[in-house]
Amino acid sequence: MHFSKRVIALAMFSLATSFSQAQAVRPDVAKPLKEASDLLKAGKAKEALSKANAANGVGGKTPAEQFMIDRMRAAAAQRAGDNGAAADAMEDLMNSGKLSAAEQAQTAESLAYAYSQLRNNAKATQWVSKAQSLGNNSATLKQLQAYLQANSGDYGAIAKDAAAAVSAAEQAGRRPEENDLLRLADAYSRTNNGAGQAQALDKLVTYYPKKDYWAAALGRLPRKSGFSDRFSLDVMRLKLATGNLEATNDFMEMAQLALQAGCSAEAKQVVDKGFAAGALGTGADAERHKRLKALVDKREAEDKAGFTAKLAEATAAKDGNALVQLGQCRIGAGDAAQAETLISQGIAKGQIKRPDDAKLALGRAQLAAKQKAKAQQTLRGLQGTDGIVELARYYQALGN
Incomplete structure (x- = not known):
């Protein structure tokens, strides 16, 4: 999937907070975390992840120490391209109860992306739903959701989601997104919903009167049941x-x-x-x-x-x-x-x-x-x- 990693990079940047703002930690935890932070800033993500894992191996960690370690693990793993480790760390963060509402919404999106990279579309879809339930309606999340739906072959779900997006835009007095209309037309086509496909094509030529959309709409009209030759x-x-x-x-x-x-x-x-x-x-x-x-x-x-x-x-x-x-x-x-x-x-x-x-x-x-x-x-x-x-x-x- 050619999905930009910028979303994760931005989300993980907030996770790598400076230690001056963190609660006091024991030296045997603070030392490897500080080294991990310095390595991450130097662009040495794999080495940073190794140091974060070393901190995670210290026994008797307090909840505050574990939270800081998980932040660093998530940031370093993402930068290193280790989506499995990133997903594990972010799930721990979600379960910590210490993330703000905004951080939860963004981290859920990051988890959805990480699992999509791991080809675990079921878990990716679960985290998309979680992110949406937390109020995350970003364009990148919608793009990821569309990708997951398309790969699942659940065109009924795609049609439902796209139809809702189109309806919401029209009710708000906005032009629906072109991609939502295309998804809707394709989903209806794949589910043999001729009437739905016709409506989607009608909206495409109305809102985005491109030559190709006109060709599709006019090409199917004479095949409509009951169409008169006159x-x-x-x-x-x-x-x-x-x-x-x-x-x-x-x-x-x-x-x-x-x-x-x-x-x-x-x-x-x-x-x-x-x-x-x-x-x-x-x-x-x-x-x-x-x-x-x-x-x-x-x-x-x-x-x-x-x-x-x-x-x-x-x-x-x-x-x-x-x-x-x-x-x-x-x-x-x-x-x-x-x-x-x-x-x-x-x-x-x-x-x-x-x-x-x-x-x-x-x-x-x-x-x-x-x-x-x-x-x-x-x-x-x-x-x-x-x-x-x-x-x-x-x-x-x-x-x-």
């Missing part, structure tokens, strides 16, 4: 927005889905980006890519020429579905303001086949128009088990 284009849109649309097939698929949705301007943007990135127009299928580009350019020109007529037809319609459809395609065309207007008009007209889908499109338009507060309000509260709830959360996270 949201495939939205998944692609999120991949594009988060830098995760890179493969040739992804550019091809998104362009084709956009065409099927009647959004030729969006399809043109996708194809142009694919060619600019070198994902399209090269390789064995280069001619196929060129044919797709030609089709997209033709459709985009036709739709641009016929937009006024389509708008008039949609405005005259009895329901608002055509306005919503026309509006959401204006997002990909780069006209977010008009997109919001048309979708809002369509929703207001009523008789929408899928009201929540229309709200999802409206939220997208508002985000594109830099109206974050309105978008959050629109996207909040969407319901369904077909993927729309997750998409709404992801669009909100994208707008943060």
